[in-house]
Amino acid sequence: MQEAPSPERAGIYLLKPIPESTVFRGLDRERVALLCSWHGPQRRAERNSQLVSGYETAAPLITLSHGWAFRYILLPDGRRQILSVALPGDTIGLGSVLLETPSYPVQAAVEVVYSTIGHERTKELLAQTDWFRQCALAIVARERAEAELTLTRLGQCSAAERVASVLLEFYDRLAKRGLAAKESFRLDLTREQLADFVGLTQVHLNRILSQLRSRGLLMMVGPQVMLTDIAGLERLGVIPRTA
Amino acid sequence: MQEAPSPERAGIYLLKPIPESTVFRGLDRERVALLCSWHGPQRRAERNSQLVSGYETAAPLITLSHGWAFRYILLPDGRRQILSVALPGDTIGLGSVLLETPSYPVQAAVEVVYSTIGHERTKELLAQTDWFRQCALAIVARERAEAELTLTRLGQCSAAERVASVLLEFYDRLAKRGLAAKESFRLDLTREQLADFVGLTQVHLNRILSQLRSRGLLMMVGPQVMLTDIAGLERLGVIPRTA
DNA sequence: CGAGAAATTGAGCCAACTCAAAGTCAGTGG
DNA sequence: CCACTGACTTTGAGTTGGCTCAATTTCTCG
Numbered sequence: 001m002q003e004a005p006s007p008e009r010a011g012i013y014l015l016k017p018i019p020e021s022t023v024f025r026g027l028d029r030e031r032v033a034l035l036c037s038w039h040g041p042q043r044r045a046e047r048n049s050q051l052v053s054g055y056e057t058a059a060p061l062i063t064l065s066h067g068w069a070f071r072y073i074l075l076p077d078g079r080r081q082i083l084s085v086a087l088p089g090d091t092i093g094l095g096s097v098l099l100e101t102p103s104y105p106v107q108a109a110v111e112v113v114y115s116t117i118g119h120e121r122t123k124e125l126l127a128q129t130d131w132f133r134q135c136a137l138a139i140v141a142r143e144r145a146e147a148e149l150t151l152t153r154l155g156q157c158s159a160a161e162r163v164a165s166v167l168l169e170f171y172d173r174l175a176k177r178g179l180a181a182k183e184s185f186r187l188d189l190t191r192e193q194l195a196d197f198v199g200l201t202q203v204h205l206n207r208i209l210s211q212l213r214s215r216g217l218l219m220m221v222g223p224q225v226m227l228t229d230i231a232g233l234e235r236l237g238v239i240p241r242t243a
Numbered sequence: 244m245q246e247a248p249s250p251e252r253a254g255i256y257l258l259k260p261i262p263e264s265t266v267f268r269g270l271d272r273e274r275v276a277l278l279c280s281w282h283g284p285q286r287r288a289e290r291n292s293q294l295v296s297g298y299e300t301a302a303p304l305i306t307l308s309h310g311w312a313f314r315y316i317l318l319p320d321g322r323r324q325i326l327s328v329a330l331p332g333d334t335i336g337l338g339s340v341l342l343e344t345p346s347y348p349v350q351a352a353v354e355v356v357y358s359t360i361g362h363e364r365t366k367e368l369l370a371q372t373d374w375f376r377q378c379a380l381a382i383v384a385r386e387r388a389e390a391e392l393t394l395t396r397l398g399q400c401s402a403a404e405r406v407a408s409v410l411l412e413f414y415d416r417l418a419k420r421g422l423a424a425k426e427s428f429r430l431d432l433t434r435e436q437l438a439d440f441v442g443l444t445q446v447h448l449n450r451i452l453s454q455l456r457s458r459g460l461l462m463m464v465g466p467q468v469m470l471t472d473i474a475g476l477e478r479l480g481v482i483p484r485t486a
Numbered sequence: 487c488g489a490g491a492a493a494t495t496g497a498g499c500c501a502a503c504t505c506a507a508a509g510t511c512a513g514t515g516g
Numbered sequence: 517c518c519a520c521t522g523a524c525t526t527t528g529a530g531t532t533g534g535c536t537c538a539a540t541t542t543c544t545c546g
Contacts, residue, residue: 073391073395075395075399075481076481077481079399079481080399081394081395081398081399083391083394083395084391094384095384095387095388098380098381098384099381099384099385099388101388133376133377133380134376136380137341137376137379137380137383138341138342140380140383140384140387141337141338141341141342141383142342143387144338144383144386144387144390145338145342145344147387147390147391147394148316148326148327148390150394151324151326151390151393151394151397152316152318152324152326154394154397154398154442155324155397155439155441155442156318156322156323156324156442158533158534159533159534190491190492190493191492191493191494192492192493196398198398199397199398199399200534200535201534201535201536202492202493203494203495203534203535203536203537204533204534204535206493206494206495207494207495207534208534210494210495222543238318238319238320238322401501401502402501402502433523433524433525434524434525434526435524443502443503444502444503444504445524445525446502446503446504446505446526446527447501447502447503449525449526449527450502450526450527451502453526453527465511
């Protein structure tokens, strides 16, 4: 974790991704500026580094500008469930500020750029600034809704259904932010991470992916995913698209 | 759905369960009184009746006084995932008010007593009353956290682990409200409902239950569940207890 | 070009599922 | 009081989806 290299680059980060973000959705120019000023400087973190280590009691609020990160639970025997995947523009860690609960660990899936508002500072802002609290309420409510869809995916869907619906979810979320070209996007998770998100083995996930490929539903080249038959994927991935 | 039979009974419902509820946690006497006055009269609904039917766009806020209810998603092919189970004192439906999103259906698992605040009224209150919004924030944050534990249960746990952890969860939540006697409680869900909550078949759930019984971890007589080896269940149900 | 990480493929197994039958229980009407 | 009905639970038998273990191939990057 280090500061972003040059002011100019930092400037780009600051201006571009943030207005598309979840936190800032529907805010006027003035408030966006305020929010940006509250966030600390843009930092950069390497792939696989922990943005939030173990179970911190005072984890900051993180806003991602570039790259993917994920929040996870580690069970005592080593199993890992990825709770949520944060894409550029997403905010991580509101829950632990609100509940005064130790946070879950957060890890960068690729090299990321992000900025933070400290734990205490976030609490102050929540207490003092009405519209910020309003935002927080909306974000947490949305996160809850997303968790419930994820939960449904795990509880009711077959492996292929899970994979189809999760890919559509990523596609939709990226597309809404202008980060998906046509029917394709860059999937910045390893198979193992994706497997831990959809509750499958890395091995089985792989078989399902190649099955989807051979059914002509998608193509994959490196991290690039191309959804060649979105309608077909929708039919498979029964989970309602949030879009 | 009809009004509770006599004023006295309604009075009992009003006074007793509500102070233990999630919404009202940590509020002073005055605010609890306010909240009670905002809620409409206590109503009663039969087992299996829909408290919130289909996908209402203006579902009310529901506070349960007696009985169990659950919120669920129905997939197009009929599969059902129970998203959350509400126990006496719990509140249902904040999410749909906050997000202005059609609600998921809610069904009474047994005969229940509850009261409501209308959709519009809730919105007003959220906009106007600061401490009410504060409460809402805390509740939604907690619901998100619970959804994430449920999600982990479904994604990572074996059938026995799921059952053990869900039973502990019910036990803890009931005990905290004084609704569990010793190590036992009344499980007001059918096997099928429980199965749809933990993502198993009703048949398989049953085998697991009898397995747990024969391992001496629990006993069941009708709806009564007795956890005869809580430590053992804890070891099995890896999910951290919220307690 | 070599080393380590990630992805893919193969073979065999078991947990959880399906289909189906039988048993239990509460409530209802004769 | 008892037979009848319908909902719920339990048990049986056979199948399969997803898992494990292990080997191999492909990428990435120094």
